[in-house]
Amino acid sequence: MKNSTLDKVKKGTYITITNLPTGILKVQLIRIGITEGSKVFCLERLPGGTIILQKNRQEIAIGYNLAKEINFQIV
Amino acid sequence: MSKVHSDIIEHNEKHPHLNIEKNNPDSKFPKVVLVGNPNVGKSLFFNYLSGVYVDVSNFPGTTVSITKGIYKKYSIYDTPGIYGVSSFNDEEKVALDIILDADIILNVVNSLHLERDIFLTQQLIEMGKKVTVILNFFDEVEKRKIKIKPDRLSELLGVEVITTSAIKKSGFDRLDFAIENARIGNQPKELHHILHETLNRVGSQAEALMILEGDTLVAERHGVQCGSPDEREIIYIERRNRVNEIVSEVEYEDSSRGKFLNLLGRLSLNPLSGIPILIIVLTILYFFIGDFVAQRVVNFTENTIGKGYVEYYMKSYIAKFTPSQISVNLLNGGDKVIETKNFIFDKSIDSDLSLYNEFKNYSRLPNAEVDFSFNNLLVRLFFGEFGIISMTVTYLIFLLLPLVIAFYFAMAMLEDSGYLPRLATMLDRVMTKIGLNGRAVIPIMLGFGCVTMATITTRLLGSEREKTIATAILQFVIPCSAQLAVIAVLMSSAGIAALLIYVSVIFIVLILLSTTLNKFLPGESTSLLIDLPMMRFPELDNVFKKTFFRTYGFMKEASLWFFVGALFVGLLDVTGMLLLFQDILAPITTIWLKLPKEAATAFVMGVVRRDFGAAGLFNLSLTSMQITVALITITLFVPCIASFMVMLNERGWKEGISIWLGTWFFAFLIGGIVAQIIL
Numbered sequence: 001m002k003n004s005t006l007d008k009v010k011k012g013t014y015i016t017i018t019n020l021p022t023g024i025l026k027v028q029l030i031r032i033g034i035t036e037g038s039k040v041f042c043l044e045r046l047p048g049g050t051i052i053l054q055k056n057r058q059e060i061a062i063g064y065n066l067a068k069e070i071n072f073q074i075v
Numbered sequence: 076m077s078k079v080h081s082d083i084i085e086h087n088e089k090h091p092h093l094n095i096e097k098n099n100p101d102s103k104f105p106k107v108v109l110v111g112n113p114n115v116g117k118s119l120f121f122n123y124l125s126g127v128y129v130d131v132s133n134f135p136g137t138t139v140s141i142t143k144g145i146y147k148k149y150s151i152y153d154t155p156g157i158y159g160v161s162s163f164n165d166e167e168k169v170a171l172d173i174i175l176d177a178d179i180i181l182n183v184v185n186s187l188h189l190e191r192d193i194f195l196t197q198q199l200i201e202m203g204k205k206v207t208v209i210l211n212f213f214d215e216v217e218k219r220k221i222k223i224k225p226d227r228l229s230e231l232l233g234v235e236v237i238t239t240s241a242i243k244k245s246g247f248d249r250l251d252f253a254i255e256n257a258r259i260g261n262q263p264k265e266l267h268h269i270l271h272e273t274l275n276r277v278g279s280q281a282e283a284l285m286i287l288e289g290d291t292l293v294a295e296r297h298g299v300q301c302g303s304p305d306e307r308e309i310i311y312i313e314r315r316n317r318v319n320e321i322v323s324e325v326e327y328e329d330s331s332r333g334k335f336l337n338l339l340g341r342l343s344l345n346p347l348s349g350i351p352i353l354i355i356v357l358t359i360l361y362f363f364i365g366d367f368v369a370q371r372v373v374n375f376t377e378n379t380i381g382k383g384y385v386e387y388y389m390k391s392y393i394a395k396f397t398p399s400q401i402s403v404n405l406l407n408g409g410d411k412v413i414e415t416k417n418f419i420f421d422k423s424i425d426s427d428l429s430l431y432n433e434f435k436n437y438s439r440l441p442n443a444e445v446d447f448s449f450n451n452l453l454v455r456l457f458f459g460e461f462g463i464i465s466m467t468v469t470y471l472i473f474l475l476l477p478l479v480i481a482f483y484f485a486m487a488m489l490e491d492s493g494y495l496p497r498l499a500t501m502l503d504r505v506m507t508k509i510g511l512n513g514r515a516v517i518p519i520m521l522g523f524g525c526v527t528m529a530t531i532t533t534r535l536l537g538s539e540r541e542k543t544i545a546t547a548i549l550q551f552v553i554p555c556s557a558q559l560a561v562i563a564v565l566m567s568s569a570g571i572a573a574l575l576i577y578v579s580v581i582f583i584v585l586i587l588l589s590t591t592l593n594k595f596l597p598g599e600s601t602s603l604l605i606d607l608p609m610m611r612f613p614e615l616d617n618v619f620k621k622t623f624f625r626t627y628g629f630m631k632e633a634s635l636w637f638f639v640g641a642l643f644v645g646l647l648d649v650t651g652m653l654l655l656f657q658d659i660l661a662p663i664t665t666i667w668l669k670l671p672k673e674a675a676t677a678f679v680m681g682v683v684r685r686d687f688g689a690a691g692l693f694n695l696s697l698t699s700m701q702i703t704v705a706l707i708t709i710t711l712f713v714p715c716i717a718s719f720m721v722m723l724n725e726r727g728w729k730e731g732i733s734i735w736l737g738t739w740f741f742a743f744l745i746g747g748i749v750a751q752i753i754l
């Protein structure tokens with residue numbers, strides 16, 4: 001499967017997160033529940049590139065610049 | 076306002092090493108600390124247990140400092156929400172110290188988001204703290220037919236687990252049990268090996284773990300080397316895996332139901348549907364505040380009650396003791412004067428009974444408008460047209476109070492609905508253009524309620540430069556509710572063109588200010604990462620409570636300052652200094668701003684509070700374009716004293732003073748430019 005960055009994810013797809021940025025950002029994402037290997041759903045992709053992911057019942061908004069640093073694969 | 080209850084804490088924040096608690100008489104009480112992710116209900120528990128009011132809203136980051144209260148024989152603490160214990164940002168630093176110091180931790184958990192929340196729980200347990208887990212939001216769990224096994228969770232974690240619904244106060248009878256039975260949970264086996272060495276050196280498991288997780292703050296305190304980012308990652312990933320395992324064992328779902336509110340939440344994210352929703356929200360706000368309250372309610376309270384009864388009887392009473400001249404105008408239906416009658420009482424209003432009776436009959440006619448004037452200077456100072464007491468009462472209670480209540484009510488509804496974080500997300504990309512991310516929408520929106528409070532909330536932003544930009548925006552361009560109230564009343568007489576000019580100028584200043592700061596401030600802004608709370612119908616109980624406490628706080632502070640300001644202006648007036656002052660400022664007021672020279676009084680009052688300044692404009696007869704210029708200048712003018720103090724505290728002296736001086740300069744500069752163009 002092709003590996004691309006999260007800013008390019010299409011609305012309404014199920015994806016697996018494959019790579020996170022390093023450092024504090026990674027720690028913050030792990031805490032919220034997003035790790036390398038998590039399966040999430042792309043709920044919305046706003047014009048301008050802000051991404052809204054859904055994991056279980058939780059909705060998480062991720063800014064464009066952060067999304068560019070996260071890799072995913074389509075499942 | 077929010078500053079009041081957090082004074083001790085602010086101090087503690089700056090000197091965590093001092094541990095001033097030691098001097099308190101109640102320090103022998105065990106410390107019970109409420110810890111949990113943002114927006115899980117901690118503050119509701121705190122309100123209930125301690126009886127101390129703290130704000131509760133439906134967005135992450137409501138609480139930004141620690142508040143202390145007493146419950147039975149415990150001292151209890153409310154903390155900012157955190158996703159994990161460390162010192163990456165201000166909220167975490169504040170929480171870290173109190174957690175390390177805690178005797179008992181009540182870990183509040185949102186049962187709908189176990190996977191996210193139990194991560195912190197697990198970390199607290201690994202720190203070796205005595206913990207009880209509170210599975211909150213259990214009403215929602217039941218509503219959505221999710222199955223959670225609290226007993227199994229308790230077994231796996233090794234601590235007590237109770238279930239509650241904080242908005243319904245259900246399960247609160249078990250809180251005593253929760254506190255008394257807090258205990259150290261199951262420790263992962265490997266952890267002991269990893270911790271062993273550091274533990275021997277620092278003596279506390281909690282601090283040892285912090286150091287291994289790479290927390291420089293704690294490591295420095297003990298003068299030891301902290302763990303590397305890689306070590307931290309290993310610990311984190313292990314913990315995450317363990318948490319996921321636990322959660323998969325205790326939770327399974329029967330059915331999930333789509334809901335109207337869910338849909339609404341989703342629609343408000345995407346600009347395509349989100350902007351129409353925003354417009355609907357703003358329209359409702361406009362009709363509620365601008366039309367209903369600012370026109371109808373205020374007309375009734377200010378004219379009928381304030382002028383018609385309170386001022387009338389107060390001044391008639393005063394007139395018993397001092398000479399007065401009273402003119403009574405009879406108005407026709409269109410507010411035109413059809414008849415005027417003057418009464419002159421040389422000694423006292425009731426010395427000539429027949430005249431007094433005539434006055435009474437005449438002045439109580441339903442269409443009568445009564446004007447008192449007093450000769451005695453001192454009486455005028457207190458009860459004259461701009462008298463300290465008469466004006467404070469009419470202005471604060473009958474004009475500002477209804478409007479401020481309306482604003483706080485509207486803000487509380489928004490804060491409780493879960494709409495604000497979605498608005499933040501929708502505007503995220505636009506905000507990045509001015510060096511902020513969507514998160515900053517929250518403090519800026521709160522600024523329309525109270526700039527002081529909002530300035531404290533800038534703590535939830537990710538970097539210093541974002542805090543600076545947001546603070547500058549708040550202090551320069553955002554009018555607080557009291558100010559908006561006065562603006563709304565003045566604008567309603569100035570017409571739509573004036574309103575459009577006003578709004579566009581303020582908006583242009585906002586853009587110029589923030590893009591300039593964004594360009595010249597060093598560093599980089601952070602990217603949005605926020606979890607969205609569920610949309611829901613505002614909890615009316617909470618909305619009313621919050622409106623009450625905020626209004627109360629506002630009135631307490633505003634009355635004092637208004638009184639001081641009015642006294643100051645009154646004294647200047649009586650001593651003739653005001654005229655002198657107006658003459659000195661005349662070149663600026665009359666030539667540059669093209670306003671009557673009396674407008675200078677507004678700026679004198681405006682130094683105390685901007686809304687008082689705006690109020691000073693009521694009594695001048697201005698054209699609509701003059702109103703526009705005056706309001707633009709006053710809006711951009713210095714923030715109120717309370718928010719100035721908070722800004723100094725949050726942003727430091729250098730930055731605070733620069734922003735403050737900047738407001739002086741730009742208010743007159745921009746007001747003047749607009750005046751030169753439109754007048």
Ligand SMILES: Nc1nc2c(ncn2[C@@H]2O[C@H](COP(=O)(O)OP(=O)(O)OP(=O)(O)O)[C@@H](O)[C@H]2O)c(=O)[nH]1
Pocket residue numbers: 111112113114115116117118119120130131132133134135136137138139154155156157211212213214215239240241242243491614617
């Ligand atoms: N349905 C439901 N809502 C709840 C419950 N407990 C809290 N809430 C709501 O959750 C929101 C957050 O409550 P707060 O007490 O402000 O949460 P907090 O943990 O102090 O939040 P921060 O200060 O931001 O960390 C409010 O809108 C509450 O009404 C509950 O048991 N059920």
Ligand SMILES: [Mg+2]
Pocket residue numbers: 117118119130131137138154155156
């Ligand atoms: Mg709180």
